[in-house]
Amino acid sequence: MSGFAYRVADGTAERVDIQNALETPSDLVWVHLTSNNEQAKAWLGDVAKLPDYVVEALTTSESRPRCEALGDGAILNLRGRSNEAMTTSDPLASLRIWATAGRVISVTRRSLTAVDDVTKQIEGGTIRDPGDLIAEFAVAITEELDPEVADLGDSLDDCEADLDADKVFVLRRNVTKVRVAAIGYRRFLTPQRAALEKLASLPCDWLQDDDRLHLASAADRAARMAEELESIRERSALMHEALTDLRAEQIDSRSLLISIVALIFLPLTFLTGLYGMNVEGLPFAKEPWAFDVIGGICIAITVGIIGYFSVKRWFG
Numbered sequence: 464m465s466g467f468a469y470r471v472a473d474g475t476a477e478r479v480d481i482q483n484a485l486e487t488p489s490d491l492v493w494v495h496l497t498s499n500n501e502q503a504k505a506w507l508g509d510v511a512k513l514p515d516y517v518v519e520a521l522t523t524s525e526s527r528p529r530c531e532a533l534g535d536g537a538i539l540n541l542r543g544r545s546n547e548a549m550t551t552s553d554p555l556a557s558l559r560i561w562a563t564a565g566r567v568i569s570v571t572r573r574s575l576t577a578v579d580d581v582t583k584q585i586e587g588g589t590i591r592d593p594g595d596l597i598a599e600f601a602v603a604i605t606e607e608l609d610p611e612v613a614d615l616g617d618s619l620d621d622c623e624a625d626l627d628a629d630k631v632f633v634l635r636r637n638v639t640k641v642r643v644a645a646i647g648y649r650r651f652l653t654p655q656r657a658a659l660e661k662l663a664s665l666p667c668d669w670l671q672d673d674d675r676l677h678l679a680s681a682a683d684r685a686a687r688m689a690e691e692l693e694s695i696r697e698r699s700a701l702m703h704e705a706l707t708d709l710r711a712e713q714i715d716s717r718s719l720l721i722s723i724v725a726l727i728f729l730p731l732t733f734l735t736g737l738y739g740m741n742v743e744g745l746p747f748a749k750e751p752w753a754f755d756v757i758g759g760i761c762i763a764i765t766v767g768i769i770g771y772f773s774v775k776r777w778f779g
Contacts, residue, residue, distance in 0.1 A: 466496040469585055471592075476585045485511060488565060491592050493585065495578065496570045503570065511568060513561060521559045521570045528655035530662045535669075536563035539597065539662055542651040543577045543604035544611070554647040555608075558600065562593045564669045569600075577603040594667075594674030601659055601681035605688070612648060612688045615641050615695050622702060628709045635706050642699035649692035656685040727768050731761050 468484035470477050471491035484494050494511070496503050507518045520531075520538050531538045538561055545556035556573040571578070580603040581596065590596050619641050622634050659682035663675045670678075738745060738757060747753040 465498060466494065467582075468492070468494045469582075471585065471590065474588050474591055476588065476590070481506070482510065485566070491565060491567065491590070491596065493567045493569070493596055496568070497574065498570070498572070507568070507570075513568070517561050521561060521568070523559075524572070526557045526559060528651055528658045530658040530665075532665050532667075534563075535667060536561060537662060537665055537667060539658060541600065541604055541655060541658065543575050544607045546574045546576055549573075551643050552647055554644065555651050558604070560597060560600070562597055562669070564667075565593065567593045567596050576607060592669060592671070594670040597662070598674045598677035598681075601678055605681045605684045608648070608652070608688060609684060612691050612695075615645055615648075616691060619695055619698055619702065623698075626702075626705065626709070628713045631706050631710045631713065635703065638699050638702045638706065642696060642703070645692045645695040645699065649689055649696065652685050652689040652692065656682050656689060659685060723772055727765055730764050730768075734761060734764075 466481055468479050468481045469492070470479050470484060470487065470489045471493070472489045481494055481496075484492055496506070504518055504522050507513050507521060508515070513521075514533075517533065517536075517538060520526075520540070526540045528542055529538075529540050538559075541558045541560070542555035543558060547556070549556065556571060556575050558575055558577070559570045561568045569578075577600060581590070581599050584590050584599050585596070590599055618637065622638050622641070625634060627634075659678050663670075663678035663682065734757065738748075747756070
């Protein structure tokens with residue numbers, strides 16, 4: 464088990480040992496654990512004296528954004544950016560929080576970039592109570608995700624601007640990547656908005672009016688990002704259909720070209736095959752000018768067929 468702890472009293476933050484962090488009451492005690500082993504469960508249950516339900520919620524291997532009230536406390540699960548490599552289907556790391564008056568315990572299984580931002584804020588003296596801490600987490604997470612969602616939209620804009628039949632395969636790969644990423648982000652941002660809105664409406668004494676405003680603002684930004692991701696997903700589907708149509712048109716044009724070439728050579732093949740037979744009785748077979756005549760006939764047939772196709776606009 465690894466992590467750190469801070470104790471805030473009279474606006475001054477002090478980093479303390481995790482084992483002794485909860486012994487002295489303060490305006491805020493924040494304990495952050497980075498672990499996925501049984502040692503973290505033991506500390507949460509034996510030292511922090513948390514109920515089994517809360518311990519399970521903080522240490523479960525799978526979680527989605529949610530908020531639940533339990534007495535005067537609240538369980539909050541959020542998702543944010545991580546420094547570690549994440550899968551396409553699970554692109555965001557989880558942050559599990561148990562908050563009550565004067566105390567916040569957070570647990571992550573993977574490193575979360577927002578933790579560093581919140582640590583700087585608490586060391587700078589801007590975080591004084593649990594409401595400030597959670598609101599700062601919500602703001603930091605949504606602010607980090609906003610540019611990534613915007614980048615997905617910009618990437619799709621570039622694909623739409625480069626729409627061309629000669630780039631079908633490259634564009635289809637890029638559009639698929641954008642679409643998969645948008646689906647992965649939207650999977651968590653939609654319930655994250657609901658979790659933040661629910662937390663902002665809880666009747667907890669440790670949540671001040673300004674904290675609720677920051678939470679509502681973060682929820683609104685999460686809602687806007689979820690809407691943008693839904694738009695990206697729909698645009699990606701339309702883009703994929705357009706690329707499929709371009710590919711079909713490309714195949715049709717090439718098939719038409721092959722058919723035209725075959726039609727041109729079909730009578731020529733018949734004529735040359737007929738005179739290529741090694742039998743007696745072929746007209747003009749002994750004449751020295753017969754080859755030139757047959758060659759001229761072949762050229763005339765070719766020009767005639769090409770002219771006919773041009774008049775009928777088979778070449779586009």
